[in-house]
Amino acid sequence: xxxRVEEIEQTDEIEVIIKGSKDNEDVKEIYRSLLYxxxxxxGKTNDKTVSLxxxxxxxxxxxxxxxxxxxxxxxxDVNLKLYQLEEKLVNTPFIRVNKSMIVNTRKLKTFKSTxxxxxxxxxxxxxxxxxxxxxxxxxxxxxxxxx
Amino acid sequence: MxxxxxxxxxxxxxIINIIYIILATxxxxxxxxxxxxxxxxxxxxxxxxxxxxxxxxxxxxxxxSIVNVILGYIIIVPSLYVFRNNFGTYLFRSVWLIxxxxxxxxxxxxxxxxVLNKKYKDEVKHLNELLEEKKKQE
Numbered sequence: 001x002x003x004r005v006e007e008i009e010q011t012d013e014i015e016v017i018i019k020g021s022k023d024n025e026d027v028k029e030i031y032r033s034l035l036y037x038x039x040x041x042x043g044k045t046n047d048k049t050v051s052l053x054x055x056x057x058x059x060x061x062x063x064x065x066x067x068x069x070x071x072x073x074x075x076x077d078v079n080l081k082l083y084q085l086e087e088k089l090v091n092t093p094f095i096r097v098n099k100s101m102i103v104n105t106r107k108l109k110t111f112k113s114t115x116x117x118x119x120x121x122x123x124x125x126x127x128x129x130x131x132x133x134x135x136x137x138x139x140x141x142x143x144x145x146x147x
Numbered sequence: 148m149x150x151x152x153x154x155x156x157x158x159x160x161x162i163i164n165i166i167y168i169i170l171a172t173x174x175x176x177x178x179x180x181x182x183x184x185x186x187x188x189x190x191x192x193x194x195x196x197x198x199x200x201x202x203x204x205x206x207x208x209x210x211x212s213i214v215n216v217i218l219g220y221i222i223i224v225p226s227l228y229v230f231r232n233n234f235g236t237y238l239f240r241s242v243w244l245i246x247x248x249x250x251x252x253x254x255x256x257x258x259x260x261x262v263l264n265k266k267y268k269d270e271v272k273h274l275n276e277l278l279e280e281k282k283k284q285e
Contacts, residue, residue, distance in 0.1 A: 105281070111274045113267040114212035115260065116205050116219075130208050136270065143277035144284075 001026065036092045036106075041085075043069050043076025052076060054092055058123055060085055060102040072125055095142045097121070098132040105142055156199040163191045163198070167233075174237045182234070190233035197226040220256055224249060 016034055020027040040051040056071045062082045069076040078085070086096055093105040109122045111131070119131040131139070167190070171182050205219030227248055231239050239245060 105278075108278055111271045111278070113264065113271045115264060116207075116212045116216050117260075117263040117267050118206070118208060118212060119267060119271060136274075140274065140277065143274065143281050 032091045039092065041069060041078060041080075043078050045074055045076045050076070054089070054094070054104070055106070057094075058104055058107045058125060058127070059129065060094075062100045070127075093142070095135070095139055097135050097139065098130050101129060103129055105139075152199060152203055155202050156195055159195040159198045159202075160191065163195050167191050170234060170238065174234065178237055180237060182237075187233055190229050193229050194226045197222060197229070216260065220253060223252060223256065227252065 018027055018030055018034075022028075036054050039054045041054065041057065042049055043052045044050075052069060052071065058070045058072065060067055060069050060078065060082065062068075067078040067080055067082055067085065069078045080088070082096075082100065082102060085094075085102055089102065094102050095105055097103045103121070103123075107123050107125070109124045111119060111121050113119050119133070119136070121129045121131055123129060167187055171187060174180055174182060201219045201222040204222060205215055207215050227245060230248075231245050
């Protein structure tokens with residue numbers, strides 16, 4: 001794979017062209033990664049609507065039919081249902097880990113199992129997230145393993 | 148919550164019913180005593196309710212996992228008294244047999260937890276390896 005950066009002065013816009021077969025797995029992976037950096041979600045905090053880059057979001061969770069997005073320090077109110085987010089984020093590192101939570105796999109630090117057979121993941125900001133057994137096969141797939 | 152509890156309850160109801168049929172048959176064959184069906188079936192229902200509650204508490208996501216596991220065992224204990232009440236002296240000829248049964252149930256509970264834990268630890272290890280690989284690639 002050749003990586004080339006063409007320098008253009010006096011521009012803020014970045015253009016990325018991927019040359020290769022559309023069916024190539026590497027091309028797909030690069031496309032997914034770029035999509036992740038490019039995509040934003042609208043969220044509300046302190047009555048202000050802000051656009052949140054996906055790469056900054058740690059996880060989404062749903063409480064009392066309301067969806068929230070969490071970055072390192074702030075909580076944002078998101079105007080989408082969890083299943084809508086799940087559909088929207090299908091080609092990104094985000095994955096559903098339990099009934100009420102979608103996690104950014106790039107923000108995961110470690111996995112741990114508890115004595116009663118539960119699984120939890122620690123995020124890079126130290127927060128702990130419960131992982132349901134039923135979502136483990138999909139999580140494995142997302143991390144590059146087999147189901 | 149109720150859906151999950153009902154699922155566990157039905158499984159226990161099936162298993163305990165089979166165990167009771169076997170034990171009632173043994174009592175009938177050995178001592179030629181017919182135990183009351185209604186009495187036994189009430190026992191099966193109570194024991195199934197207790198065991199499914201214990202399993203539900205043990206698997207609960209909320210709270211401390213060790214406390215949940217201990218609570219799970221404590222909840223199981225009354226079901227042994229129901230069991231003794233159902234079969235009485237036909238199975239429990241000595242008073243201390245109930246304590247032995249408690250220990251046996253404790254050991255089975257421990258073994259189940261150990262097997263469950265080992266299985267999940269392997270899964271967690273695999274997930275951590277995948278995560279490490281992914282980080283290296285990035």
